Amino acid sequence: MGSISPSNRVCFSVCVSNQQQTRKKRLKLKMLLPNYDGFGKTGTFAGREGFFPSRFTASKSNVLHISRIPDFVHPSSSNCFHSKSSKKKKIQCIYGDILEAILSQVPLVDLALACHVSDTWKQPVLSSLEGFNKIKPWLIVHTQSSRHPYETTAHAYDTRSHVWVEIQQPSIDHVSALQSSHSTLLYMLSPFRFAFSVDPLHLTWHRADAPIVWRSDPIVAVVGHLVVVAGGMCDFGNDPIPLETYDLRTQRWDTCNSIPAILEDTAASTCLSIAVDKHRMYVMEKSSGVTYSFDPSSKTWRGPYDLRPGKKVFSSVIGFVNERMVVAGLIIDAENDNGVKMWEVNSEMSELREMGEMPTELVGKLKGQSPRVLSITMTSMGDLAYLHNPSDPGELIVCEVSNGVCTWGSVRNVVVKDGSGLQSLVFTCSNVGLADLHEALRSGNLQFRYYNKE
Amino acid sequence: MANNGENPSPDVGGKTVKLKADDGEIFEVEEAVAMELQTVKSFFDDDGVSYDTVVPLLNVSSTALAKVIQYCRRAVELRAKSGDDEGANEKAREEREGLEAELVREESDEGIKELILAANYLNIKDMLSFLCRAVGDRIKNKSVEYVRRFFVLENDFSPEEEERTRNEVAWAFEGVDAD
Numbered sequence: 158m159g160s161i162s163p164s165n166r167v168c169f170s171v172c173v174s175n176q177q178q179t180r181k182k183r184l185k186l187k188m189l190l191p192n193y194d195g196f197g198k199t200g201t202f203a204g205r206e207g208f209f210p211s212r213f214t215a216s217k218s219n220v221l222h223i224s225r226i227p228d229f230v231h232p233s234s235s236n237c238f239h240s241k242s243s244k245k246k247k248i249q250c251i252y253g254d255i256l257e258a259i260l261s262q263v264p265l266v267d268l269a270l271a272c273h274v275s276d277t278w279k280q281p282v283l284s285s286l287e288g289f290n291k292i293k294p295w296l297i298v299h300t301q302s303s304r305h306p307y308e309t310t311a312h313a314y315d316t317r318s319h320v321w322v323e324i325q326q327p328s329i330d331h332v333s334a335l336q337s338s339h340s341t342l343l344y345m346l347s348p349f350r351f352a353f354s355v356d357p358l359h360l361t362w363h364r365a366d367a368p369i370v371w372r373s374d375p376i377v378a379v380v381g382h383l384v385v386v387a388g389g390m391c392d393f394g395n396d397p398i399p400l401e402t403y404d405l406r407t408q409r410w411d412t413c414n415s416i417p418a419i420l421e422d423t424a425a426s427t428c429l430s431i432a433v434d435k436h437r438m439y440v441m442e443k444s445s446g447v448t449y450s451f452d453p454s455s456k457t458w459r460g461p462y463d464l465r466p467g468k469k470v471f472s473s474v475i476g477f478v479n480e481r482m483v484v485a486g487l488i489i490d491a492e493n494d495n496g497v498k499m500w501e502v503n504s505e506m507s508e509l510r511e512m513g514e515m516p517t518e519l520v521g522k523l524k525g526q527s528p529r530v531l532s533i534t535m536t537s538m539g540d541l542a543y544l545h546n547p548s549d550p551g552e553l554i555v556c557e558v559s560n561g562v563c564t565w566g567s568v569r570n571v572v573v574k575d576g577s578g579l580q581s582l583v584f585t586c587s588n589v590g591l592a593d594l595h596e597a598l599r600s601g602n603l604q605f606r607y608y609n610k611e
Numbered sequence: 612m613a614n615n616g617e618n619p620s621p622d623v624g625g626k627t628v629k630l631k632a633d634d635g636e637i638f639e640v641e642e643a644v645a646m647e648l649q650t651v652k653s654f655f656d657d658d659g660v661s662y663d664t665v666v667p668l669l670n671v672s673s674t675a676l677a678k679v680i681q682y683c684r685r686a687v688e689l690r691a692k693s694g695d696d697e698g699a700n701e702k703a704r705e706e707r708e709g710l711e712a713e714l715v716r717e718e719s720d721e722g723i724k725e726l727i728l729a730a731n732y733l734n735i736k737d738m739l740s741f742l743c744r745a746v747g748d749r750i751k752n753k754s755v756e757y758v759r760r761f762f763v764l765e766n767d768f769s770p771e772e773e774e775r776t777r778n779e780v781a782w783a784f785e786g787v788d789a790d
Contacts, residue, residue, distance in 0.1 A: 251724060251762055255731050258739065262747030273755050273776050275764045607752060 260285035264318035266605045269594040293317040294538040298572040299583040307331040312572045321571050321608035338377050338431045341587045355379050357587035358597050368401040374424040378438040383453040388420045402453045413456040417449045430474035441475040462506040476537035478558045485535050495530045513563025522567050525549030538586035629665040632673035647683040649734035675729040715745040
């Protein structure tokens with residue numbers, strides 16, 4: 158048994174023979190620096206999984222010879238380095254930290270495929286999504302033609318990798334105009350039928366009979382296993398329209414007669430902003446900031462809450478970011494200039510704290526071709542809130558909230574209404590993970606294609 | 612031998628450092644450039660190591676080392692150019708991006724992998740970063756088979772698993788972009 162004294166400056170690198178597994182393998186070690194982990198970020202020699210040298214010897218040329226236990230050293234594993242002694246073609250293997258660094262630059266759609274490349278890649282793929290380039294929600298832009306056969310399309314923006322992905326799938330069976338009121342909800346409501354979907358990629362659609370009372374442009378929200386349809390406008394009679402809830406589990410509608418007066422007889426899509434958390438639905442009147450919350454299990458309303466962030470705010474919308482309620486307010490100042498700010502709401506819904514203000518150049522993008530912004534729509538999920546101007550959705554402003562601080566950016570919306578105005582654009586925001594992509598691909602009739610401007 | 616045509620002699624007066632590649636070729640580089648390689652920096656940070664000592668870099672080929680030195684030299688020059696001036700910074704950044712693009716454009720797949728391993732071993736953060744991005748770009752939108760060939764990986768799934776995957780994700784094996 159030999160030993161290397163610390164004062165010996167010897168060079169080492171690890172060489173592993175590239176031959177097929179044999180009963181005995183010789184491994185040559187030459188030490189680079191006694192104190193230096195010659196493997197850098199890619200792992201330490203001693204920590205190499207499954208590698209347990211059985212003895213060391215030191216020769217006069219300061220070369221360590223190690224007899225191995227090669228059962229752990231699989232030929233196809235990543236434990237191979239540039240082999241100095243081998244005259245055969247050098248095979249360079251990439252694994253560990255480097256592989257994760259490469260994979261963190263690869264968009265999610267390709268990572269779903271990367272899982273199929275090799276069994277040894279499954280862990281690096283998962284780790285690369287937790288490292289410095291974490292997985293982020295997708296913003297999905299849906300269009301629906303207003304002419305038969307009412308074809309639908311979907312384009313998703315992968316926020317993490319800054320790429321647009323076209324989701325190629327069969328068109329959604331038409332019921333009526335496609336709409337969304339919050340986060341991942343997509344729905345269509347007609348006098349006879351009601352269809353909705355809440356999963357991240359909208360692979361599953363629930364179809365039911367329409368609510369008992371027909372009303373146009375109602376509040377629609379999904380809280381847990383209950384769907385709420387409330388308010389809206391009805392041309393027949395003066396009686397207040399009952400609120401109805403649909404239970405996904407029993408597939409039945411139920412009614413409830415109370416609804417705050419302010420929410421009666423209002424067109425939800427233009428006047429109201431809706432958000433949901435695990436237990437309640439929150440409805441804010443955009444112009445006044447007055448907000449009510451509803452628990453569909455107990456059928457109780459709470460409120461009113463005054464969530465108007467200030468006198469200068471003439472329109473506000475509500476949402477959840479990082480599971481905390483936020484309000485985005487559209488401001489018009491003395492010079493008739495627009496501004497947008499974000500506020501965080503405390504759990505009692507009694508106080509607002511200003512979190513950040515949208516930079517002026519991004520407000521300019523929000524305006525688009527119009528002289529001013531008259532209303533904004535917010536779609537939020539996870540730590541992101543996407544804001545756009547419903548009259549001119551050419552630019553999407555993204556606000557990332559981390560530790561109560563806002564970071565702003567913009568994304569050009571590649572899905573634009575065609576000139577004829579025969580399409581509607583609907584926005585949803587989802588947490589899409591590898592499992593969701595795998596499930597989508599397994600369904601067989603869905604494909605992802607990177608969007609190319611050409 | 613010592614210096615080849617791609618490695619011009621450094622200015623007289625500046626300290627230089629000698630780096631030895633795996634085939635024994637010696638590269639003499641300016642101190643500032645050599646210190647871009649964190650591995651080399653650590654080598655000298657150790658007490659009492661004089662700059663005359665040749666740094667053995669046995670895991671790096673001479674071709675890779677030459678390119679690394681070339682990149683680091685340009686990077687150091689560009690960094691010297693940028694200062695407080697927003698315009699100058701922007702220009703320097705653009706030049707650096709152009710340099711990076713040029714470096715990866717000319718490289719074969721083997722070459723780029725060799726550079727990544729070298730940049731990792733030599734611990735050059737910026738270089739490793741853009742090389743990883745470049746490789747990420749090269750495997751984007753490619754089939755599973757292409758990725759396997761690129762990384763020289765064996766198909767270690769059982770035949771049943773492979774069959775199941777092929778049925779579910781047939782198009783993943785055909786790829787979108789031509790390989």
